Amino acid sequence: MDKGFKILERMVQAADIRQKVIASNIANSDTPGFKAKDVKFNNLFGKEMKLSATNPKHIGAGKAGAISSRTEVEDNLSWEDRNNVELNVEVAKMTENALLHDTAVTILSSKIKMFKNAIRTK
Amino acid sequence: MDIFKVSASALEAQRIRMNTIASNMANAQTTKTDAGGPYVRKDVVFSPMQVTSNPAEKFEGVKVREVVEDNKPPITIYDPGHPDADENGNVSMPNINVIEEMVNMMMALRAYEANVRSFNMSKGMYQKALELGRQ
Numbered sequence: 001m002d003k004g005f006k007i008l009e010r011m012v013q014a015a016d017i018r019q020k021v022i023a024s025n026i027a028n029s030d031t032p033g034f035k036a037k038d039v040k041f042n043n044l045f046g047k048e049m050k051l052s053a054t055n056p057k058h059i060g061a062g063k064a065g066a067i068s069s070r071t072e073v074e075d076n077l078s079w080e081d082r083n084n085v086e087l088n089v090e091v092a093k094m095t096e097n098a099l100l101h102d103t104a105v106t107i108l109s110s111k112i113k114m115f116k117n118a119i120r121t122k
Numbered sequence: 123m124d125i126f127k128v129s130a131s132a133l134e135a136q137r138i139r140m141n142t143i144a145s146n147m148a149n150a151q152t153t154k155t156d157a158g159g160p161y162v163r164k165d166v167v168f169s170p171m172q173v174t175s176n177p178a179e180k181f182e183g184v185k186v187r188e189v190v191e192d193n194k195p196p197i198t199i200y201d202p203g204h205p206d207a208d209e210n211g212n213v214s215m216p217n218i219n220v221i222e223e224m225v226n227m228m229m230a231l232r233a234y235e236a237n238v239r240s241f242n243m244s245k246g247m248y249q250k251a252l253e254l255g256r257q
Contacts, residue, residue, distance in 0.1 A: 012251065019244055020125045024181035026240045027132035029233055030139075031168040031184055039180075071180040087236055098243045105250045112255050 008108045010067050014041050015101035017069060022094045025085050032081040036074040036090065041067060124181070127173040129241035131183030136234040138186045139166045143227045150218040153206040161216040163192035192217065 018039045028034040076084040142164050152161035166189050170182040194217040202211030 015247070019247060020128065020179065020181040023125050023128045023240045023244060024183070026236050027128050027135075027184045028168070028170055028182065029236065030136075030229070031170055034170060037180055087232070091236055091239060094240060094243055098247055101247050102250050105254060109254055109256075 002111065004111060005108070008104045008111070011104035012101060012108070013067055014039075014069070015097050015104065017067075018097050019094065019101070021071065022090055022097060025090045026087065026094070028083075029085040029087045029090070030083070032083060034083050034085065035078075036076060036085045037071050038074055038093070039069050039071055041069045124174045124179075125244045126241065128181060128183045129237050129244065131171055131173065131185060132237040133234060133241070135166075135168055135184045135186050136230050136237065138189075139168075139230045140227065140234070142166050142189060143223050143230065146218050147220060147223050147227075150216060150220055150223075152216060153204070153213060160196045160214045161218075163194065163216060163218050164189050165192055166190075 021037050021039050025036045074084060076086055076089075078084040146163050149161040155161050167187045168184050169187040171185040173183040174181070196214040197217050198212045199215055200211055201207055201213045204213045207213045
């Protein structure tokens with residue numbers, strides 16, 4: 001249908017994955033030896049932004065709905081219990097992530113509303 | 123919905139930590155226990171806990187692995203009138219520093235609050251997503 005849907009869907013999905021990792025960091029802020037992690041997303045939008053590929057053999061054809069991500073360990077300084085979670089940084093990251101998620105959902109909502117209006121118009 | 127298990131496990135762990143601290147403070151003057159000798163300070167040890175069956179997902183909850191006893195020696199004070207004083211008038215008091223316990227309590231409180239926030243933010247995200255498509 002509209003490529004915007006796919007991109008927004010990926011944004012929501014990415015925010016969901018990242019939210020879990022940040023929540024895990026906050027939960028383990030006092031666990032000895034725990035290292036803070038963060039998720040990095042590769043070409044979250046890249047493939048949809050490029051030329052549309054109508055054949056899977058086309059260069060730049062992305063698999064629908066699949067987002068590739070990798071979890072990286074943060075290189076903060078560790079405390080004497082070998083834990084390197086910075087609680088304030090994690091809370092800030094989570095706020096930012098929730099905002100990103102809500103932005104994507106809001107745009108998705110208005111897109112759906114647009115389509116609904118277009119269908120209903122007499 | 124695994125994300126709620128992560129936050130809930132942390133709330134539970136911090137609550138156990140809070141109970142331990144409260145117990146330490148309550149027993150700061152306890153000179154006689156069932157095991158004999160003064161009360162020994164307790165501390166909790168956290169460890170990560172798997173909450174998802176999918177090994178590809180890199181997030182963990184937390185659990186209290188064990189409650190350990192602090193091996194600091196008891197403080198000896200001179201108080202010949204104390205019922206637990208030895209023949210020289212010395213009493214072994216628990217090695218509990220109330221200020222240290224207060225600091226730990228504040229840390230547990232902050233961690234608890236951060237996890238409540240984390241829980242509410244995740245809840246807000248899902249609620250927002252549920253409104254999709256509604257007018």
